[in-house]
Amino acid sequence: MKANSWERVNKILEGFKKFPLFRFLYRISWAPRVYHFFLALAGALIYYFPSRKIKVIGVTGTKGKSTTVELISFFLEKAGYKTAFFSSVHIKIGDEIKNNRFGNSSPGRFFLQYFLRQAVNNSCRYAIVEITSQGAFLFRHRFIAWDGAVFLNIHPEHIEAHGSFEKYLDAKLSFFRYAAESPFGKSCRFFVNKNDKHARDFINAAGGKELVLFSGKEISFKNINLPDGLLGDFNRENVAAAWAVAKSENVSEDILKFLEKFEGVEGRMxxxxxxxxxxxxxxxxxxxxxxxxxxxxxxxxxxxxxxxxxxxxxxxxxxxxxxxxxxxxxxxxxxxxxxxxxxxxxxxxxxxxxxxxxxxxxxxxxxxxxxxxxxxxxxxxxxxxxxxxxxxxxxxxxxxxxxxxxxxxxxxxxxxxxxxxxxxxxx
Known part of the structure; x- marks a missing residue:
């Protein structure tokens, strides 16, 4: 399909929302999730399951997702790989980067499948994306072949949307559980912040698959002047997560020194x-x-x-x-x-x-x-x-x-x- 295919399909779906029958059915408690499940499947079919032709890494957590996504891309690009990423701040495909105007990092109507298809068409080797609790709850991570899943941290958030902290946590865990199933023949590698008190939940959700534990307390920045945009212990965790992913892709230790040139993420420190x-x-x-x-x-x-x-x-x-x-x-x-x-x-x-x-x-x-x-x-x-x-x-x-x-x-x-x-x- 052409580059504007998603916009055309989006307009069609907007039209459906105006029908009284659609609005009536959508109010049934289970209907929204069923609707979004089939949208995720439809997107994968329409765009020919693009995740099978690119390495896809998902980053989840309450805070630090955008910074970590952009840091992973930064390290991989410095190592010579072409990347795409989708964060709540930016959408990047190859050399083109734009502001994210969706207002969130897990937009619906199978935009993620469209994004992955564009990344494949532009010969990107990696795609790095944020995974939100609401996006996972609505199956937007489904029908994607995941190569990497990163857990940063979890704190109470979106409690009204999910009903309880336990349900919020379970939405995050559902991403790990799905990635562990490896439904498309890929083997997903899992990265877990071992300092978070819910680390064990995510380790268990990985189902015994390859696991990398990281810690901001253990990464060394000797002879590296960190930019102001990476001030704070919380940013050490973000860097540690991104570097763990980069190292697993055989990125040289010499690349870490380029952190001094990282321009930061807009609106984050x-x-x-x-x-x-x-x-x-x-x-x-x-x-x-x-x-x-x-x-x-x-x-x-x-x-x-x-x-x-x-x-x-x-x-x-x-x-x-x-x-x-x-x-x-x-x-x-x-x-x-x-x-x-x-x-x-x-x-x-x-x-x-x-x-x-x-x-x-x-x-x-x-x-x-x-x-x-x-x-x-x-x-x-x-x-x-x-x-x-x-x-x-x-x-x-x-x-x-x-x-x-x-x-x-x-x-x-x-x-x-x-x-x-x-x-x-x-x-």
């Missing part, structure tokens, strides 16, 4: 400015990732500099449990906390902010102040106006996302980095 004060954009949107970012930047800032944060939380009933916790973490680490809008959906932004503020108030810290500014641009502007030499301003939650979701299913175009650059240029 992304320094928009370093002097006279730092301004950082990071996607951190869970309590664990937020704390890791604050800890890292607390060491990075120059004493007695301040850590100033711009913080929000997702609306629409998504993971409300984490709002209080994120407020507590912000008040514990930051000298000035500015609470603002993120993605309110159909919730009142003020209500979301108030819930986070309740968490802030539980930490009695004389060095921390809290301010509420609903308009996100104004909140960032205020944070930057407060910053002095040696301080660090960190804006979390949006990362490289290109829109803010508001009531009625509408979106507002957004670029966190672009807004910050605009404000800095006016100062």
């Amino acid at each position: 992304d320094f928009v400015q370093k002097e006279p004060f730092g301004v950082v954009v990071d996607y951190a949107h869970t309590p664990d990732s937020l704390e890791a970012v604050y800890q890292t930047l607390s060491f990075y800032k120059k004493k007695p500099g301040w850590l100033i944060c711009v913080l929000g939380s997702c609306g629409g009933g998504r993971d409300r449990w984490k709002r209080l916790k994120m407020g507590e973490i912000a008040a514990r680490y930051c000298n000035f906390v500015i609470l603002t809008n993120e993605d309110p959906y159909d919730e009142q932004p003020e209500s979301i902010i108030d819930e986070i503020a309740s968490g802030c108030s539980q930490i009695r810290s004389p060095r921390s102040e809290t301010l509420k500014i609903i308009d996100r641009k104004e909140a960032i502007k205020k944070a930057i106006s407060l910053a002095k030499r040696g301080d660090v301003v960190v804006c979390t939650g949006k990362g490289s996302e290109q829109s803010i979701h508001i009531a009625g299913g509408k979106t507002i175009s957004w670029s966190e980095k672009g807004i910050i650059e605009q404000i800095l240029n006016k100062n």
Whole structure:
């Protein structure tokens, strides 16, 4: 099929959604999964099972997927291999790289099969993709011959979507279990972060197949100056995972030195400015990732500099449990906390902010102040106006996302980095 075949099929499927019978059937509890299962099968058939002609590596975990995907591609490219990758930030096929405009890294309607076919057509040796819990739950990893499966970490997330942490965990594990079946004659190699408390679950899901354990505590960066985009222990885990995959593909140890030239991933520990004060954009949107970012930047800032944060939380009933916790973490680490809008959906932004503020108030810290500014641009502007030499301003939650979701299913175009650059240029 031609390069625009997926767009044509997508329009046809959009048309089906308008039929009353389709909408009625889709409301049956089991119907969405059956629908997506057959879409996955149809995609594999339409694109002639492209995964049989390319090495496919899937990366799953709560945090670090995008960075790890791009690091694996980086190492393999430096070793001379042509790669394709699909992350929540970018879509790359060979030399062409574009921003991911889907809003997620596991889009439906068999886009992954289309992506793999394009990678094969462009003579790529490897395709590296993110595997999300929702994507796995809807069978988007099915009918793909997997060569590698990577587990980074798991923390509570998407609890409302899955119903419980156990179901969220099981969705992640389903990817490993399926890859272990090797339905297309390939033998999948499994990579597991041995420091994660759920490592044993993923080791068991691998079903006794070839296993590589990695740890950020054990990888050596001797004589390597890591770029700012890889600051923090959590990024050591990402590098360790990517390097474990690269080594398994016989990439030379000499390639590790090229880490100094890694440009980082947009919206992930992304320094928009370093002097006279730092301004950082990071996607951190869970309590664990937020704390890791604050800890890292607390060491990075120059004493007695301040850590100033711009913080929000997702609306629409998504993971409300984490709002209080994120407020507590912000008040514990930051000298000035500015609470603002993120993605309110159909919730009142003020209500979301108030819930986070309740968490802030539980930490009695004389060095921390809290301010509420609903308009996100104004909140960032205020944070930057407060910053002095040696301080660090960190804006979390949006990362490289290109829109803010508001009531009625509408979106507002957004670029966190672009807004910050605009404000800095006016100062």
